[in-house]
Amino acid sequence: MAVQTPSRPSVSIRAGAGGRPARRGARSQFWIALAPALLLYGVFTLWPIIEVVLASVTDARDLTGESSFVGVDNFMRMFTDDPDLLNATVNTGIYAFFRIVVQTVLAFGIAVLLNKKMALGNVYRAIFFAPIVISPVAIVFTWSFMFDPTSGTINTTLRDLGLGSLAQDWLGDFDLALYSVILVDIWSSIGFSIVIFMAGLSTIPAEVTEAARVDGANAWHTLRHITIPLMRPTTALVLVLAVNGALRAFDTVYLMTKGGPGGATELYMTRVFDEGFAYNHFGYASSMAVVVIVALVGVAYLQNRFDSQVGKGR
């Protein structure tokens, strides 16, 4: 909003030639420039979202069929009488816990280690960031091969090391599958958290840490009493992004486990998708979607608040 460049000047110059028509021309130019985006975004993004909101209070069954108004029945059922959704929500909670705690702590540590000019620094960074650009399809197939219980690389390596007793059915074991999914997603998205932490670290002036060192603080003290407190807003942002990532988590489960075995890896988002696409319960799926949209709006609000704090830090 800093530089507002009003179209007035152009209007006034042309106004000399013809007064009102030019002004109207300037206004229509605004609409002409905006129209393609509004049209595409309106038809293919906004309208579908509005349809979801409208359908959330109906019992719409399939993509075309009749539907009638059911008020808040869908929401009541979601919160009181849907064991599958409860299971998916609990799984999402476990998933979120690991994404939030493990991924954030690891990413922070790695960012601190990387935050220094050093030999191989670029290579390290590239390796941590690379998985971000790879397609979920590629990620899932690679990890499926690694997880394969008989010929997969993880179990084979364990057997070669004489640790065959640790070999597992990583994706087929009811108690283990969710953690395998979490591992894949931390691997593929930790680079993103590191990017944010490194951007935050780069805003801490070198003089500050230098001064501490001169005063006799060792590396641990500098980290504990200077870096970590100064990184609080950035950390908050990373945490919010982790919550966001957990609420959106979809691809790995959809492509790798389909929610199985026995619902062990079902997440909120895959539940919404299955309810809508596999069971054609469009109305009910829409209610689930509305709940997560509300949650995401809340997360976005928090994110904005932390952003302005990060901004102030700079």
Place this chain on the structure above:
Amino acid sequence: MNTARKLARSAPRHLVLIVLCAAMVYPLLIMLLTSLKSNTEVLQNPTGLPLSPTLGNFLTTWVQGDFGPLFVNSLALTLISMVVSTLVAALAAYAVVRKAGRLGSAFYMLLAAGIFLPMQLAIIPQFRVVRSLGLIDSYAGVVAVYISGAIPFGVFLMAAFMRQIPREIVEAATIDGAGYFHMFFRIFFPLSRPAIVTYWVIMGVSIWNDYLVPYLFLTDPTKRTLTTGVLYFKQQYLADWGNIMAGVVIMSLPVLLLFVFAQRYFVSGLYAGAVK
């Protein structure tokens, strides 16, 4: 002496980073190494270096999986979506930046709000819209969905850049008689180039990598993209991991190469998207 001490002091840091990097790079290595092994060698030697490295998988996968057309389809869909959406988003960003007052910022908010909406949630009504327009199984439908999904991030990035363009440039151009669209094409669009590069890198990769839209909206096998092509290929060649990994490498190599050359745009783009 001094360098030796320096080395000794930084050794623990390097040690930790090397161990972590080894864990991070392991799946990528497995992807690559497996693609160079014959299907029989994969079963006998899944973990080690290929004893008799072969590019045979790439040949058979490319031919049997019809990867030539898949590659062309992915490239065409990505390029068309990016070219059109860049223009559409830049024009919209220009409009909201140059419009003083509430109307400009209201439309900005409306367009940029789409960044945080996960489209899997709305994909059923989206499917319905595309079908009622008769665009199921056509690239027009897929491209439209991609463009509408890319607009919010594009408007956000480009508007941020266009706001920095000094007022004096605009005033000088106005005095020279430059019209509204002339000023867009001659000043605002070219000056937004860094934002546009970031946008291409981030959105281009995400469209190239997307599987859900072509998976649901295209049924004709000849219209498949690399991602959906590899998905179907896997269903057909269940445990031929050598061939499957060759497909995975073919699909990932372009984005990895792009990443190597445009790393800083990725980093700035990811950061910008996070602190929207």
